[in-house]
Amino acid sequence: MTQFSQPAAAPDDDAVRRAKAEIQTIVRQISELSRQDISPERYYEEFLNKVVSALAAPGGAIWTVSDTGQLQLGYQINLRQTGLAENPIAQEQHGRLVHRVLSAPVGPGFKEGAVVPPHSGFSADDELVDAASGEHLPANATDFLLVLAPVHNDQGAQGVVEVFQRPGARPQVQQGYLNFLLQVCELAGDYLRGRRLALLADKQSLWEQLESFTRLAHDRLDVRQSAYTIANEGRRLIGADRVTVAVGRGRKPKIEAISGQDTFDTRSNVSTLLTKLARAVAKTGEDVWYTGDTSKLAPQVEKALDAYVDESQTKAMAILPLVDRRGVDPEATEEDVRKGGRREGDVIGALIVEQMVDNRIADGFTQRVDVVRSHSETALGNALEHEGLFLMPLWKTLGKATWMFRRHTLPKTVLVTGAIAGAIAASLLVQKEFLLEGDGKLRPRDVANVFAQIDGTVKSIDVTDEAQVERGQALVELESVDLEKDLTATRGRLNTIDAEHATINREITGQRGDELSPEERAQKLGRRASLYEELISLRAELKLLETKQQQLTVTSPLTGQVITSRVEERLMGRPVRRGQVLLEIADPEGEWILEVEMPEKRLGHITKAIRESPDKSLEVEFLLATNTEQTLTGRLTEPGIAASAEVRGDDGNTVLLTVEFDQKEFREAATDPKVGAEVKARVHCGRASLAYAYLHDLVDFVRSKILFRL
Numbered sequence: 001m002t003q004f005s006q007p008a009a010a011p012d013d014d015a016v017r018r019a020k021a022e023i024q025t026i027v028r029q030i031s032e033l034s035r036q037d038i039s040p041e042r043y044y045e046e047f048l049n050k051v052v053s054a055l056a057a058p059g060g061a062i063w064t065v066s067d068t069g070q071l072q073l074g075y076q077i078n079l080r081q082t083g084l085a086e087n088p089i090a091q092e093q094h095g096r097l098v099h100r101v102l103s104a105p106v107g108p109g110f111k112e113g114a115v116v117p118p119h120s121g122f123s124a125d126d127e128l129v130d131a132a133s134g135e136h137l138p139a140n141a142t143d144f145l146l147v148l149a150p151v152h153n154d155q156g157a158q159g160v161v162e163v164f165q166r167p168g169a170r171p172q173v174q175q176g177y178l179n180f181l182l183q184v185c186e187l188a189g190d191y192l193r194g195r196r197l198a199l200l201a202d203k204q205s206l207w208e209q210l211e212s213f214t215r216l217a218h219d220r221l222d223v224r225q226s227a228y229t230i231a232n233e234g235r236r237l238i239g240a241d242r243v244t245v246a247v248g249r250g251r252k253p254k255i256e257a258i259s260g261q262d263t264f265d266t267r268s269n270v271s272t273l274l275t276k277l278a279r280a281v282a283k284t285g286e287d288v289w290y291t292g293d294t295s296k297l298a299p300q301v302e303k304a305l306d307a308y309v310d311e312s313q314t315k316a317m318a319i320l321p322l323v324d325r326r327g328v329d330p331e332a333t334e335e336d337v338r339k340g341g342r343r344e345g346d347v348i349g350a351l352i353v354e355q356m357v358d359n360r361i362a363d364g365f366t367q368r369v370d371v372v373r374s375h376s377e378t379a380l381g382n383a384l385e386h387e388g389l390f391l392m393p394l395w396k397t398l399g400k401a402t403w404m405f406r407r408h409t410l411p412k413t414v415l416v417t418g419a420i421a422g423a424i425a426a427s428l429l430v431q432k433e434f435l436l437e438g439d440g441k442l443r444p445r446d447v448a449n450v451f452a453q454i455d456g457t458v459k460s461i462d463v464t465d466e467a468q469v470e471r472g473q474a475l476v477e478l479e480s481v482d483l484e485k486d487l488t489a490t491r492g493r494l495n496t497i498d499a500e501h502a503t504i505n506r507e508i509t510g511q512r513g514d515e516l517s518p519e520e521r522a523q524k525l526g527r528r529a530s531l532y533e534e535l536i537s538l539r540a541e542l543k544l545l546e547t548k549q550q551q552l553t554v555t556s557p558l559t560g561q562v563i564t565s566r567v568e569e570r571l572m573g574r575p576v577r578r579g580q581v582l583l584e585i586a587d588p589e590g591e592w593i594l595e596v597e598m599p600e601k602r603l604g605h606i607t608k609a610i611r612e613s614p615d616k617s618l619e620v621e622f623l624l625a626t627n628t629e630q631t632l633t634g635r636l637t638e639p640g641i642a643a644s645a646e647v648r649g650d651d652g653n654t655v656l657l658t659v660e661f662d663q664k665e666f667r668e669a670a671t672d673p674k675v676g677a678e679v680k681a682r683v684h685c686g687r688a689s690l691a692y693a694y695l696h697d698l699v700d701f702v703r704s705k706i707l708f709r710l
Contacts, residue, residue: 023180026054030184034191037198040064043191044075048161051184052077055177057165058144063098064159071098074159082142082164090141097138101148102157113149113182115174116140118167143167145174149181153192161185209237210371217379221386223247226379227257230351234372235259239362243372244352246278247380253278253349273308278350280304281319285347288319291359316359320373322349324381348380427691434688434696436605438657440596440622440679443586447675448558450583452576453551456480461568469556469585476554476571476582483552487545494538501531560587563675586675592666594622594634594659596681600645601700603655609685610638620659622681630669634661636683657683 030050033043044062052060059078066072073079084091101114121139140146144164151159161184165177213233217226227245235243242260246253255275258264264271280301281288292315294302308314323345351373456478463475504524508516516524564570564583571582598606609618620634640658648654659681666673692699 023054026050027180027184027187030187034187035194040074040195043188047184047188048075048077051161051163051181055147055163055165055180057147057163060161060163062159062161063102065102065157071095071102078164082144084142087141093137093139093141097140097146098148098160098162100138101150101160104150113178113185114146115178116146116148118143118145145169147174147177147181149178149185151185151188151192153189153196155196158189158192161188213237213372214375217375218382221383223380223383223387224256226383230372230376230379231257231259234351234376237372238353238365238368240353240365241356242354244274244354245349245376245380246275246282246352247349247384249346249348249384253282253347256349269311270308273304273311274352277301277304277308277319278352282321282347282350285321285323287321290314290318291316291361312354314354314356316355316361318351318353318369320351320353320369321347322351322373322377322380324348324384325377326381345377348377348384351376424691428689430690431687432690432693434605434609434685434693435682436598436602436685437680437682438596438598440594440657440659440681442592442594442624442670442673442677442679443675444560444588445591445593446558446560446587447563448560448585449581450475450554450557450585452478452554452578452580452582454478454480454483454548455576455578456483456552457575458571458573461572463562463567463583465562465565465567467562469560469562471556471559473556474553475556475562478552478554478576480548480552483545483548487542487549490538490542490545494535494542497531497534497538501528501535504528504531554582556585558585558587560585560589588673588675591663592661592673594620594661594679594681596620596622596657596659596679596683597648597654598657598683600653600655601697603641603645605685605696606636606657606683607638607641609683610636612686619684620657620661620681621684622659622661622679624670625678625680626674627669632661632665632669634659 030047033046033050036043044064048060048062052058059076059081061076061079062074063071064074079085084094097114097116104112104114116139118140119142121137142164145167147163147165149161150157151161161181163177163181165174169177213229213236216229216233219229220226227247231243231245234245235241242258244255244259245257247256248254253275255264255266255271255278266272266275280298280303284298284301286298288297288301288305290297290305290309294305297305305319309317324347325345351369353369457480458476459479460477461475462473462477463469469475504527508521508524508528562583563586567583576582606618610616617635617637620636621631622634623631636657636659640660642656642658645653645655670677688696
């Protein structure tokens with residue numbers, strides 16, 4: 001059986017199939033593109049590029065309808081090649097052609113879109129010029145075949161897609177161009193419908209956010225609360241990275257709130273520079289929009305803005321003065337102003353909006369900022385006026401307190417008021433012991449400091465910590481290289497002079513003395529007298545140096561115990577100066593006393609109580625830190641009060657009180673007392689009312705700091 005093979009497809013059929021497949025692929029790509037949430041500019045660019053590529057056309061254009069109903073160019077490819085830019089008449093004809101396609105009715109019996117051959121009217125039979133009016137009619141004055149199709153959404157025609165095609169194609173091919181363009185324009189209409197629905201949803205969300213922001217911003221007449229609300233809710237409404245609110249009448253606002261921060265450091269570099277920037281803008285009263293260029297700003301604003309941007313790395317920001325516009329009449333005359341009218345509002349702060357990442361301004365950003373600014377001005381103006389009312393905190397407190405006088409709560413209010421009044425009366429009438437507390441330290445009565453009597457270096461230490469010493473016992477040995485040098489030199493000089501003096505003396509008084517001439521005798525007698533005087537001086541100097549040498553040995557001024565700690569570590573091998581305290585010696589076996597540091601401001605109470613006391617002394621109770629179970633007592637007399645005050649610790653000026661006490665009772669309570677042991681002491685200063693006994697520091701403060709100044 002003979003088999004016949006199927007003839008191969010013609011090359012033209014393969015090309016057509018490939019072309020159709022490519023066009024279908026492009027249509028799917030446009031369909032997917034139309035479902036994406038991208039900006040119109042990007043959509044028009046990708047859409048027209050795919051359409052021109054599918055039709056293998058030299059170029060094309062997308063014409064859109066603006067908010068005012070005018071045609072505007074959305075995107076173009078090779079529009080200049082059409083020659084329309086150089087021919088105004090051709091532009092007018094082309095514009096009317098696009099308008100004709102845009103306004104053509106859509107529906108059964110109406111032709112949608114158009115294919116216009118080169119240098120012809122809207123259709124083959126149209127004239128290019130109206131014979132009656134002489135106006136140029138819609139026409140294609142270019143060398144290209146124009147394929148035009150409108151783009152519709154649910155609101156009607158929104159634009160026209162135009163393709164510049166090469167002329168000469170068959171009518172069926174031209175119709176194919178138009179059918180393809182109409183098909184993709186339906187997909188573009190789907191994109192516009194989806195975008196419109198998204199914008200409506202965004203507007204609905206924006207209105208809800210605006211309603212929430214407006215309600216919260218005007219909710220309370222509190223400046224700080226209003227500022228925090230504006231900063232945080234305003235940031236959400238605007239969609240910015242950070243919103244800051246500065247508040248203050250005049251030209252010196254201060255930062256009151258920063259979005260996302262409950263508290264912030266007003267002394268930080270960012271806060272300080274932002275405050276300076278807000279004040280610089282407030283002085284000018286002009287809005288400042290920064291996206292990277294500061295060359296057109298006022299010099300003081302430019303300087304402050306550059307410093308802040310360098311510190312915060314902000315990419316874009318708006319600094320807008322907040323003005324109290326209530327009662328402002330821009331058309332007020334000079335007479336109206338004199339009568340109390342206002343032509344311009346007062347600056348009450350600044351709204352600062354920042355973008356940290358991108359310096360591009362998003363769609364609707366400026367409008368949202370203006371809305372937030374408008375409501376901020378009103379809210380802060382009302383809050384400032386409310387807080388500026390005379391004694392407003394008092395009126396608020398009284399207003400909140402009215403609940404206490406209602407029928408159900410009135411008995412409780414009377415009872416509580418009576419209890420408070422009774423407590424106040426008792427605190428003023430009931431007397432108690434008036435006690436003044438102070439911190440003190442114990443020490444033996446006999447305490448002496450051991451001083452260095454001469455400059456030197458510690459050579460040896462003859463005692464240890466807490467060692468028992470006798471009066472005159474050597475404690476520390478010093479050495480002085482300079483002193484040894486002076487001693488050696490003085491002794492050598494003394495020996496030399498003494499030898500010379502002896503020699504001259506023998507020459508005068510010896511056997512050969514009679515042989516000297518009168519002149520030689522007189523000369524030698526004079527020399528002997530001079531040497532004798534020098535001998536006396538050198539012996540006195542040597543005695544003084546030997547006395548200093550003896551002072552290199554530091555002795556104890558009394559019998560007692562070394563109470564200086566870490567003696568060897570502090571002194572060994574170290575240079576010391578004359579008058580420097582080396583050690584402290586105390587007699588722990590003798591009597592002990594208590595030294596209390598009392599703030600100077602309380603000394604008046606103590607002095608007054610001593611003078612009013614029958615025995616001119618006050619009882620002092622004290623508690624040892626080493627024995628808190630037993631309270632000891634002592635007496636303070638007027639000689640025990642130091643004559644001068646000194647600054648000690650955190651209490652400022654304090655006066656040292658010396659308290660004497662029973663030594664037997666003290667020995668029983670403190671078996672091994674330590675020098676400098678801490679003590680809590682209370683001085684009995686008579687009796688006073690409960691209120692004054694506990695609040696005397698406050699009363700004294702009011703008397704000295706408030707009443708005295710009045």
